[in-house]
Amino acid sequence: MATAQGTLGTPGPDLPQDCSSDDAHAVGRGPLAVLRQIVAACTFPELLGSPAVPEGAQRRARRVLREMDAGSIGGYNHDHRALGVPTRVARFLERRDGGVPCHPRNIVLCSGTASIFPFVVSLVVNEAVAQPTGVLVPVPGPPRRGAAVGLAGAVAVPYPLAEERGWAVATEALRRALRRARARCHPKVLCVVNPGDPTGHVLSRQNMEEIIRLAAEENLLLLADEVQQERAFLPGRPFLSFKRVLWEMGAPLASTVQLISFYSLSKSVAGESGFRAGFLELVNVEEGVTLPFQLAQSIPRPCVLGRILLDILMDPPEEGDPVQQALEEHRQALRQDLAHNAQRVQEVLGRAPGIRLQPLHGGARAFPRIQLPPRALCQARAQGLEPDVFFCQKLLEATGLVVAPGSEFGQEGGTHHVGLSLLPPAEVLERGLLTLTRFHAAFLREFS
Known part of the structure; x- marks a missing residue:
């Protein structure tokens, strides 16, 4: 998907950069391998005993299969x-x-x-x-x-x-x-x-x-x-x-x-x-x-x-269980990454003129409020668009960055927001924040 040359900024990349979704895997977070290994072994029991599946995952898969009708996931169970x-x-x-x-x-x-x-x-x-x-x-x-x-x-x-x-x-x-x-x-x-x-x-x-x-x-x-x-x-x-x-x-x-x-x-x-x-x-x-x-x-x-x-x-955590240990490490890493990304979003957007953001405590998105000039509001209405949809379309065309328009979630009348994911890898989010703040500044200048 090629993006068009925008009036604000440089041509977008060949592929959009998605910083809108709360779908962890869609924005670049990988799956937890041990979970997929257990599912794979339950689906194809011939993997039990294979060196491709760690012993801890094999033990859990065997336990799951023992609870299944005739030891198969293919039944109603x-x-x-x-x-x-x-x-x-x-x-x-x-x-x-x-x-x-x-x-x-x-x-x-x-x-x-x-x-x-x-x-x-x-x-x-x-x-x-x-x-x-x-x-x-x-x-x-x-x-x-x-x-x-x-x-x-x-x-x-x-x-x-x-x-x-x-x-x-x-x-x-x-x-x-x-x-x-x-x-x-x-x-x-x-x-x-x-x-x-x-x-x-x-x-x-x-x-x-x-x-x-x-x-x-x-x-x-x-x-x-x-x-x-x-x-x-x-x-x-x-x-x-x-x-x-x-x-x-x-x-x-x-x-x-x-x-x-x-x-x-x-x-x-x-x-x-x-x-x-x-x-x-x-x-x-x-x-x-x-x-x-x-x-x-x-x-x-x-x-x-x-x-x-x-x-x-x-399942309750058990001492020495490699599956539970992997889950806990994954859980801690997720929270640390979200906390780090939330802090960066608050730092970067907190310095940007025309953008306001409430403190972030949890969840997978931030919802910054953005200032849109009256001339931009008039142009959006002339095109039959919500103002934040108009802004997000211009952002995508000019930079290839995808954020969600606030009207998708509902918002107080007269206010405008964008939905920004906290789940992408830190370097991806950092580029997205830089792109968003630069574009918003240029948007304010063009439509002021």
């Missing part, structure tokens, strides 16, 4: 899905949450957040009533979340995150959104994303407690999108699950607030988006909602290979 993996997921969550109990029956395996989210929302939609169901969704937030709400037969109710407060969830803004929404829908669901995507924030305990109290007061089902949890990289702002905070708030909230949390293999330490696996945990959810999870055959389930990878990530 219902017990592995219904008993084996949920049990290990429950133990993983108990370790994560400091001992808060978790029962395997509350774990639902799925093929990823994007595919299961509309199904979850559909369970609270009542088509027999005149007013549609409302779902509060954060702005900015994950792309296409509002569209997924519509697919479920509900109405998306955007609520703005407080940019000047580090993208906190402002309960006063939530209440305003609720009041306005009741004229057109019946709000039943509150969706919260933590760590934030694309904003890079991690919610404080105090903010989470405020959200939980509001959900209790308004009788809202709380959907906690926590898929970026392993990408929280600042020790001073650790990830806390909504389940743990809810439990530690004690009665009556701990036993009454309904919560569904999401985990995804795509955004895990493995970053294996192509295997499409994840899970939900149901907390205090009434039987009318939980029963369809057990009965419905239409739930998008993970394939066996995705379940195997998910299962390996859930």
